[in-house]
Every structure is written in structure tokens, then in C-alpha cells.
Amino acid sequence: MQDPLSKLPGYALRRAANAMMADLSARLAAIDLRIAEASVLMLIETRYDMTSSEIGRMLDIHRANMVPLLGRLEIAGLIERLPIDRKSQAIILSSAGLEKLAEVMIVTTKFEKDLLERIPVEHREHFVPSLNALWH
Amino acid sequence: MQDPLSKLPGYALRRAANAMMADLSARLAAIDLRIAEASVLMLIETRYDMTSSEIGRMLDIHRANMVPLLGRLEIAGLIERLPIDRKSQAIILSSAGLEKLAEVMIVTTKFEKDLLERIPVEHREHFVPSLNALWH
DNA sequence: TATTGTTATACTCTATAACTATA
DNA sequence: TATAGTTATAGAGTATAACAATA
Numbered sequence: 001m002q003d004p005l006s007k008l009p010g011y012a013l014r015r016a017a018n019a020m021m022a023d024l025s026a027r028l029a030a031i032d033l034r035i036a037e038a039s040v041l042m043l044i045e046t047r048y049d050m051t052s053s054e055i056g057r058m059l060d061i062h063r064a065n066m067v068p069l070l071g072r073l074e075i076a077g078l079i080e081r082l083p084i085d086r087k088s089q090a091i092i093l094s095s096a097g098l099e100k101l102a103e104v105m106i107v108t109t110k111f112e113k114d115l116l117e118r119i120p121v122e123h124r125e126h127f128v129p130s131l132n133a134l135w136h
Numbered sequence: 137m138q139d140p141l142s143k144l145p146g147y148a149l150r151r152a153a154n155a156m157m158a159d160l161s162a163r164l165a166a167i168d169l170r171i172a173e174a175s176v177l178m179l180i181e182t183r184y185d186m187t188s189s190e191i192g193r194m195l196d197i198h199r200a201n202m203v204p205l206l207g208r209l210e211i212a213g214l215i216e217r218l219p220i221d222r223k224s225q226a227i228i229l230s231s232a233g234l235e236k237l238a239e240v241m242i243v244t245t246k247f248e249k250d251l252l253e254r255i256p257v258e259h260r261e262h263f264v265p266s267l268n269a270l271w272h
Numbered sequence: 273t274a275t276t277g278t279t280a281t282a283c284t285c286t287a288t289a290a291c292t293a294t295a
Numbered sequence: 296t297a298t299a300g301t302t303a304t305a306g307a308g309t310a311t312a313a314c315a316a317t318a
Contacts, residue, residue, distance in 0.1 A: 003194045010157075034285095064303090085295075126259040128142075130152075135152050187277090188277070
């Protein structure tokens with residue numbers, strides 16, 4: 001569906017992100033996860049000392065909104081909470097969470113591959129650096 | 137805020153779009169418009185025979201969600217409805233809508249300029265073609 | 273039969289304020 | 296004083312189903 005707004009970078013960015021995130025959402029729904037939930041699983045694999053607030057700051061999710069998100073992951077048995085002190089707790093992957101993460105990697109690797117292949121090869125290497133310049 | 141997900145094209149796309157749309161939202165709020173509303177004003181400038189359903193298809197907005205959107209624009213006096221037949225009506229800019237559109241163009245032109253300038257010059261020309269390949 | 277405009281509804285995502293307990 | 300975790304709530308955005316009227 002062509003329209004006269006396609007030449008605007010901001011408009012193209014919005015449409016592309018909406019289309020790709022709808023695609024990713026559908027793929028992750030097949031393994032019962034939302035995008036933000038999958039992001040959390042991927043993020044906490046690398047460290048075993050991240051608090052809910054810290055995860056939220058890294059993923060740009062308000063800590064108030066982390067509560068139901070982590071609640072769902074905990075009910076699904078994918079994460080555990082380890083007390084750091086009497087105020088904070090580390091969010092870590094459970095063994096079921098580690099298995100789920102393997103599924104996440106299969107889904108996201110395929111997704112990222114399909115995404116990149118849609119971009120003409122002469123533009124492809126410029127894609128991630130451009131995007132990261134917009135929010136880093 | 138660096139994190140290990142930054143290298144993933146899909147993740148970078150989501151973060152960049154969220155950041156830029158938050159920026160654009162704030163700029164448009166200064167002239168009492170939402171992003172989708174501004175998009176409609178820009179789109180209907182070019183033609184005087186577009187129906188609500190047609191606008192929705194071009195902007196990827198469900199026609200059920202066009203109802204409150206156009207309702208707000210109509211209450212603000214920015215659009216008018218012209219009967220095409222007894223079923224359809226054309227959505228056109230009012231004179232106030234045309235004035236508002238001039239403000240929209242000032243805001244969005246500055247926004248698009250600032251956005252592009254954040255992208256390193258060697259990547260810049262590849263940006264819009266890459267994005268449009270993802271949803272066109 | 274297909275489409276337009278509409279109503280009603282629900283779910284997700286995001287944002288803010290406020291509270292407590294602890295650092 | 297600042298931060299962590301939480302509750303409650305509200306505003307957006309998005310999605311589906313269903314309906315009457317008209318093409």
C-alpha cells in the first residue's frame with residue numbers, strides 16, 4: 001500500500017517497526033511469550049545479579065511495569081528470585097527458563113535472518129548502525 | 137544504556153522507533169495532535185475523495201479505530217465530511233485544518249531533519265530504502 | 273454479496289503517583 | 296536521601312465481532 005508519506009524517514013521507521021514487531025509477536029506467541037518477556041530472558045542469561053529495576057532500565061521498561069511482566073515469567077516457572085539483600089533480589093533463569101531461552105533463540109535467529117534478507121544487500125550493513133545512532 | 141541485545145536488527149529497530157516516536161509525540165502534543173492524527177491531515181491534503189476506510193487502509197489503521205480518530209479531528213474543526221453517495225463520505229481538510237497542517241509541516245520537517253542528522257552521514261542514504269523494504 | 277460506517281469491547285503497552293521498606 | 300519493589304490507575308494503541316444501511 002503506497003502512500004505519499006513513505007519518503008519521510010520517521011514514517012518509514014514507524015511502519016517498518018510496526019510490521020516487524022507484529023511479525024515477531026506472532027512468532028513468539030507460538031512459544032507463549034511476548035516480545036518484552038523474550039527480551040528479559042535473553043538479557044538475564046548473561047548475568048546472575050540483575051534486579052528488576054536494573055533490567056527495566058536496560059530495556060527501557062518502567063519498573064512499575066516490570067512487576068506484572070516478571071510475575072508472568074515466574075508463574076510460568078521461567079525465572080527465580082534470589083535475595084541480594086533485604087531490599088533487592090536478583091532475577092535469574094530457572095532450568096525451565098534456560099530451556100525456554102533455547103526456543104527463543106531459535107525463533108529470534110530465524111526472525112532476524114528473515115528481516116535482514118528483506119533489506120537489499122547494498123543497504124544491509126548500514127541498517128543496525130543507523131538505528132543504534134537514533135537511541136544510543 | 138548499552139546492552140547485549142543492541143546487535144540484533146529487530147531489537148535496534150524497536151528501540152529506535154520507540155525513541156523517535158516518543159520524540160515526535162512530544163513535539164506534536166505542542167500543537168494538540170497525535171501522530172496518527174497528523175498523518176491523516178498530511179494524507180488527505182493530496183486528495184479530496186478519500187473515505188475513512190480508504191485512509192485506514194493506507195495508514196494501516198482499522199476502520200473501527202478511524203471512528204474516534206476522525207471524531208476528534210472533527211470536534212477540533214480540522215476536517216469536514218462530504219457525502220459521496222448515501223453510504224460513503226469524503227474526509228477533507230477544513231480551512232482550520234489547512235492552517236493546522238502548516239503547523240504540522242513545520243514540526244515534522246524539523247523532526248525529520250533532526251532524525252536524519254543523528255545518523256552518521258555514510259549510512260544516511262541507506263536508511264529509508266532499508267525501512268521501506270521491510271513493509272512495502 | 274461486498275463494503276461503509278459504526279458501536280461495543282477487550283487486550284496490550286506505556287506512564288504517573290504514591291506507598292513501604294531498606295540501602 | 297535515594298533506591299527497590301509494589302499497587303493502583305489511566306491513557307494510548309490495537310484488535311475482533313457484530314450490526315444496519317447501501318453499493
